[in-house]
Amino acid sequence: MKFRHFLLGATLVTTTGLNLPASPATAKDTVSVAAPGGATAERVTTESAKANAFFDRVFDEGVDRSPSEQGYLGIKKDHDKWDDYTEEHELAELGHTVQDLTELKRTINPGLLNEQTQMSYRLFVTQSEHTIEGWKWRNHGYVFNQMEDSPNSSLPAFLINYHPVDNVADARAYVTRLQKLPAALDQLMVRAHDQAAHGVLPPKFVFPLMIESCHEIIKGAPFDTAGPKSALLEDFEGKVGALKDADAATKAQLLAAARAALADGIKPAYERLIALFEVQAKTAGTDDGSWKLPEGLEYYNFMLRSQTTTALSADEIHELGLREVARIHAEMTAIKEKTGFKGDLPAFLKFMRDDPQFVYPSTAEGRTAYIKRATGIIDEMRLRLPEFFGVQPKAGLVIKKVEPFREKNAAGAFYEQPSADGTRPGTYYIATLDMRGLPIWEMETLAHHEAIPGHHMQIAIAQELDHMPKFRMYGGYVAYAEGWALYAERFPKEFGFYQDPYQDFGRLSDELLRAVRLVVDTGIHARHWTRQQVRDYFFANTANPERDVIAETDRYIVWPGQACGYKIGQLKILELRELAKKELGARFSLRDYHDLVLKNGALPLNLLEENVRNWIAKQKG
Secondary structure (H helix, E strand, O other): OOOOOOOEOOOOOOOOOOOOOOOHHHHOOOOOOOOOOOOOHHHHHHHHHHHHHHHHHHHHHHHHOOHHHHHHHOOOOOOOOOOOOOHHHHHHHHHHHHHHHHHHHHHOOHHHOOHHHHHHHHHHHHHHHHHHHHHHHOOOOOOOOOOOOOHHHHHHHHHHHHOOOOOHHHHHHHHHHHHHHHHHHHHHHHHHHHHHHOOOOOOOOHHHHHHHHHHHHOOOEOOOOOOOEOHHHHHHHHHHHOOOOOOHHHHHHHHHHHHHHHHHHHHHHHHHHHHHHHHHHHHOOOOOOHHHOOOHHHHHHHHHHHHHOOOOOHHHHHHHHHHHHHHHHHHHHHHHHHHOOOOOHHHHHHHHHHOHHHOOOOOHHHHHHHHHHHHHHHHHHHHHHHHHOOOOOOOOEEEEEOOHHHHOOOOOEEEEOOOOOOOOOEEEEEOOOOHHHOOHHHHHHHHHHHOOOOHHHHHHHHHOOOOOOHHHHOOOEHHHHHHHHHHHHHHHHHHOOOOOHHHHHHHHHHHHHHHHHHHHHHHHHHOOOOHHHHHHHHHHHOOOOHHHHHHHHHHHHHOOOHHHHHHHHHHHHHHHHHHHHHHHHHHOOHHHHHHHHHOOOOOOHHHHHHHHHHHHHHHHO
16 A cells, blocks of 8 residues: 555554564653542543543644645645645654643643553653654655655645646646745755765665656657657646636646746756756665665664554564564465466466466557456455445545556556545555566455455545544554554455456465565665565565566665554454454454444554454453
8 A cells, every 4th residue: 555655654563463562762652641530520531521622733834834744634725835845844844743732741640541542642642752753764765756755746646636627727736836846846955965975875776766757757749859748737627628717818827837837947857956966876885775875774773663563573574574474475376276277386476476367458448358357356355345244435436547657667467545524535546567566366355455344444434433533533643554454455355256266376376575675675684685686585485477566676775664554553463353352252243343443543553452352351351
């Protein structure tokens, strides 16, 4: 999944099952909160309301300072502006975090809060302390990379996907954003230049990919006369053409202004960006891991704590990955034998990877057929949802192909959340440029992960909760969100899904991918593995096609630690489910367990475990 970059990784510790003590570096981020005790119900209600009003005020103030967050949430306020990307602004945001944390501790008595608000208090404190701790590493994450959420791709994509044009005012705001986009890119280029001066540069292989993506943005009209219109012009023309409150003269004026902004401002800005990449590529090295950065191993340990919400070390994660790879290989061998394939597991993996029967053609007809079949898989699961969930999302879900300008380096599929008001549905994006990256045997598990019962269920339900402060409705943790989506791939197997053994292989293949990630992410960033070593490990142990292997490898290199959250989160959700089944016996309800996991919003794994254990105790009581 690649839903919006709002996922946080509070530095919290989980101990049960993973059998690790809290380290001093992470234990400080937990907050011990006394029960309300002898407080009157009225005092608890009053203090809890006061705390929740504080949380929502702080959230709203943060959104008010960020035009991009407003856009993601579907708020039309500063939709003629971009965020401020300077380090000075980032420092000012850090100041707000420090002030807000100080105010919370000064004005709210955690001992007088009800149970849900106590949890919100703890989450707010830990997230704030995580932000403060992360200031040290603000320049270690590459400003630009080859991923679809790198600013050179994500800012144009934001206009296309998050800037609706419902009237002339919206269209003028779009034009203004086009005019201001060069200044935003210039701010980001300053940050990238400063990073390089401090020894933080992406590996050399990243630069040709970034240069190519920039050329894709400024290809076609009005940048040149060759080929179709550019993605931005095509988007704006389509939106303006659909306006009902504009006459022909007004529409012509808007289109002329957009063309001028694209040709006179955005094209030179991207040419400056390309020039920067060409210069930096000359001094970039070929080492891939974050260990190469200043205090790189310390930075990687911070990222692992952030992304997994555990204190697991790189070595422990690596060994866990190796064990999971071996277990999944054994299950794959059983499927191989069920299909009657003659040969060993490596031969079967190669067969699954290379046989043309498992791929739709990379044609318009093939892409259409894939999306039609994926839609059918989602519809089939939708009919079964009441068996597994009491709470279901109200927001709609659509399937879209990734835009051409960001498709080449995009993940095979990803999800983007609906708007806060429900007017923009959740979106399951599929990268259809090369259909070899979307094997047919992976369709069922991929739809379950990105759409339902995976990301769309989890994220849309969280946004629709009416008893949560907003920072919990719209925030997240990689280990929880991706752990849930990976769990959502697996549990349908218990209820008759994956009847086709090849689709069942696809389920295991995707789980294997997440186990391999534990091995290779720690291999790259803690054990000095090269890019080629990672590819070799992939080809030896998975059925992933070459395009997939290249994109996955390159992703881990520029996004340290993130890939480790999936498997660790899934294992915890499964462990807690089995604990509840054991403790409750015939009283266990899978629907109730799923609702418990989802109806409290995203949580770090230790607080998820607290919730489940408290729920078990209440059920038994």
